[in-house]
Amino acid sequence: MTSELLEPKAPSQAGVPVGKGLTPMENATASRPVEPPARADEVAFHVEHLNGWFGQHQALFDVSLQIPARKVTAIIGPSGCGKSTFLRTLNRMHELVRGARLDCQIRLFGDDVYGPRVDPTLVRRRVGMVFQKSNPFPTMTIEENTVVGLRLNGVRDRRLLRERMEQSLRMAALWDEVKDRLDKPGISLSGGQQQRLCIARALAVQPEVLLMDEPASALDPIATMKIEELIQELKRDYTIVIVTHNMQQAARCSDYTAFFYMGKLIEYDKTEKMFTNPTHKQTEDYVTGRFG
Amino acid sequence: MAEINSMTVAAEMKPPSRVGDHVFKWITGLMAFSVLVLIVVVGWELYKGSNLAVHKFGFKFVTSSNWDPVEENFGAWPFIFGTLVSSLIALVIAVPLSVATAVFLTELAPPKLRQPIVSIIEMLAAVPSVIYGLWGIFVLIPWLREHCFPVLQKWLGFLPLFQGPIYGVSMLAAGIIIAIMIVPIITSVSREILRSVPDLQREAAYGLGATRWEVTRIAVLSYAKRGLCGAVILGLGRALGETMAVTMVIGNRPEVAASLFAPGYTLASVIANEFAEATTDMYLSALFEIALVLFAVTIVTNILAQLLISAMGGPRASRAIQ
Amino acid sequence: MTMQPQSLYHRWRKIKSTLMSVTALLCALLVIAPLGLVLGYLIHAGAGAINWDFFTQLPKPVGEVGGGMANAIVGTLTLLGLACAIGVPVGVLGGVYLSEYGSEKSNWWIRFGADVLNGVPSIAWGIVAYALVVVRMKTFSAYAGGVALGFMMIPLIMRTTEEVLLLVPNGYREAALALGISRWKMICQIVMKTAFKGIVTGVLLAAARIAGETAPLLFTAFGNRFWTHDLSQPIAALPLQVFVYAISPYDDWHRQAWAGALVLILMVLFINLIVRFITRGRFAGAGR
Secondary structure (H helix, E strand, O other), X not given: OOOOOOOOOOHHHOOOOOOOOOOHHHHHHOOOOOOOOOOXXXXXXXXXXXXXXXXXXXXXXXXXXXXXXXXXXXXXXXXXOOHHHHHHHHOOOHHHOXXXXXXXXXXXXXXXXXXXXXXXXXXXXXXXXXXXXXXXXXXXXXXXXXXXXXXXXXXXXXXXXXXXXXXXXXXXXOHHHHOOOOOOEHHHOOHXXXXXXXXXXXXXXXXXXXXXXXXXXXXXXXXXXXXXXXXXXXXOOOEEEEEOOOHHHHHHHOOEXXXXXXXXXXXXXXXXXXXXXXXXXXXHHHHOOOOO | OOOOOOXXXXXXXXXXXXXXXXXXXXXXXXHHHHHHHHHHHHHHHHHHHXXXXXXXXXXXXXXXXXXXXXXXXXXXXXXXXXXXXXXXXXXXXXXXXXXXXXXXXHHHOOHHHHHHHHHXXXXXXXXXXXXXXXXXXXXXXXXXXXXXXXXXXXXXXXXXXXXXXXXXXXXXXXXXXXXHHXXXXXXXXXXXXXXXXXXXXXXXXXHOOOOHHHHHHHHHXXXXXXXXXXXXXXXXXXXXXXXXHHHHHOXXXXXXXXXXXXXXXXXXXXXXXXHHHOOOHHHHHHHHHHHHHHHHHHHHHHHXXXXXXXXXXXXHHHHHOO | OOHHHHHHHHHHHHHHHHHHHHHHHHHHXXXXXXXXXXXXXXXXXXXXXOOHHHHHOOEOOOOOOOEOOHHHHHHHHHHHHHHHHHHHHHHHHHHHHHHHHOOHHXXXXXXXXXXXXXXXXXXXXXXXXHHHHHHHHOOOOHHHHHHHHHHHHHHHHHHHHHHXXXXXXXXXXXXXXXXXXXXXXXXXXHHHHHOHHHHHHHHHHHHHHHHOOOHHHOOOOEOOOOOOOOOOOOEOOHHHHHHHHHOOXXXXXXHHHHHHHHHHHHHHHHHHHHHHHHHOOOHHHOOO
């Protein structure tokens, strides 16, 4: 429980889904024991007493919650309520902002995320992120964009890279659209395709969790729909936390919903309950559109 | 939907080494701070080199007019005088022209005309000093000698400034050349300063029914006064250190003369002319001290200019300095 | 009526305003006039003296007509290369520190230092390089000239690099870090690659700036009438040669000086042209 084991997972202690269809490439590590599928009620993130600041301004007040594994958890709330900040504490992106401070206890599948000897880059390999504005690297092709996380982390094997690229693009439901122009720049794609490329890029490093910060807010309805469908597909294998200002979206695609207001977690429950029978007055006001 | 690959690539990825991060940050930091080190190095080398002369002549070095390498008697006053006078002439010519041009570019010129003029001014700044010098020797000086100076002498000859024999090479010629060379920098910095004046200022003045010139004078120029001072001081800094073109047109005579038609000598040009042939240690040391004086003066003017400009124009203006 | 004097006054104010506008226009014309005058005369006097020999021959001794500045052209390029060897790594990496790592306070000092260095007279750089290199090596050399010019490049490149790196949207940095890429790899592989054009532009502009510098070379590179392949020997440089020929008493050398000056300015303008070509379209390749 209290281990700080965020070194790259040795194959034997895989906390990632394990299974089928090993290619010759993977035979080297195929001898590891196959673990039973994780329990359905497994918890991905334990967050306890999370307080966050930007300089003197406190952005998050004593947030505690548990994010279940292989479910979609939506974070909603009016702008400036701290929902993005909360998301960014989960993969240690918060600390990149100048003047940002944090006081918390967060565990990812039991491993301390903020332990003194934990390397944030390892946390980020296990917790991928997709941003509001799609941001494929402008100097890279579609192919390079997809596997950049692997390549820059030292994976040199061409065949493995190629394979992961195809897999990631397939998972992001982009493969069929781009397979004939993998050598075109990533930014030549349409907005929705770019965002799915970013998802593929995040998936390529095989994270356990995918954080999405308003991933569809800049997209048209059709592209948004595709992203939402994708989220439903991905949740079979990934824990997904999505920040959204779009309540319909939260209601449509999440299993759990957390409502933040003024830096505080007001209510956190099954999505169905949150949108039909919330406990708190503020939540009800917000989900019924009376403020925010 | 594709099958999710179960194989973890985490095993294939290299563990991140914090060493790389530390080393890279350390190296870049070292490079960045090298500019501060470099200032110290310049100061130290000049100080070290001038040690001999500083000890022998003391403060007299800057007040004495006697520059005699044979007797090893060194006084830098004629050079200091020449530097100050030529720079002053340059400022008198360049400042009104530059500020007026900057005003023209920000307040008056039709937008279509602005970019071409700015480009031309940028090109003026790109012309090497030695080319201005060459042009000065063969075009400007003959013209000044034949046409300009005689006329000036005829009308203003009653002033000591315009008396004496006309050689062509002179303080005035040097001042003109320096003026041409510092106009681009004063103009471009002034322009950024004027551009940083909030539009609200202008609108308020227009709202009172002011004419265009009144708006410029009341709302823009008075608001930008400090920044413009910075631009001028920056120009002065460049003028003081200008070497090649000045060396080629000033006449290189270590004299303190009242007339602007008389040849002169500057700190920078005495170094340029005599350093390579300075044979004795004392001679070399005296030239080092001259460089030290020049360095100190330009550092002070530059710091002053930086402070005035950055207080006023923000990053864009300090960028224009380059 | 009170309207009458007021409108007279108003007319005067209008006239004054127009007058000042015209004055400003004249000043602007006066400011840009020297470029036409200098370039015009340069082409007039220089074009006639440029011929094939100029680019292929060594300078001829006094009295012999002809010859060229082949060694000086090559020398200038050599010196530029040496200067870049110092100025580019220090300037670019320093710019990286400013944009990616430095705290507000340290950045203020570094920028301040760079701007102050920028104002150091070029002749002072010559003396410093003399003290640092020539005195130690006991001979004028290409190295010494390269050091002087390289030092001058550092603040120029540092500031432009910082600026173009800051143009790279933060989203790319965050995206890379979120992939678990370490920071220095993110900077080298994502940020610097994105801003590559901008960095190159800055380097080229700095090179154009120092290509015409003469004062720092007077007692470092020193000049040489012959070919030299030994960088620890004095080396010729185009601006230096122009200076020496310009102040000489010989007509033929004057002609050569004009030709040299023309080549020099074409070199500088050519670099500026390349820069325009690079920066056309998306500046720095950043932004979308």
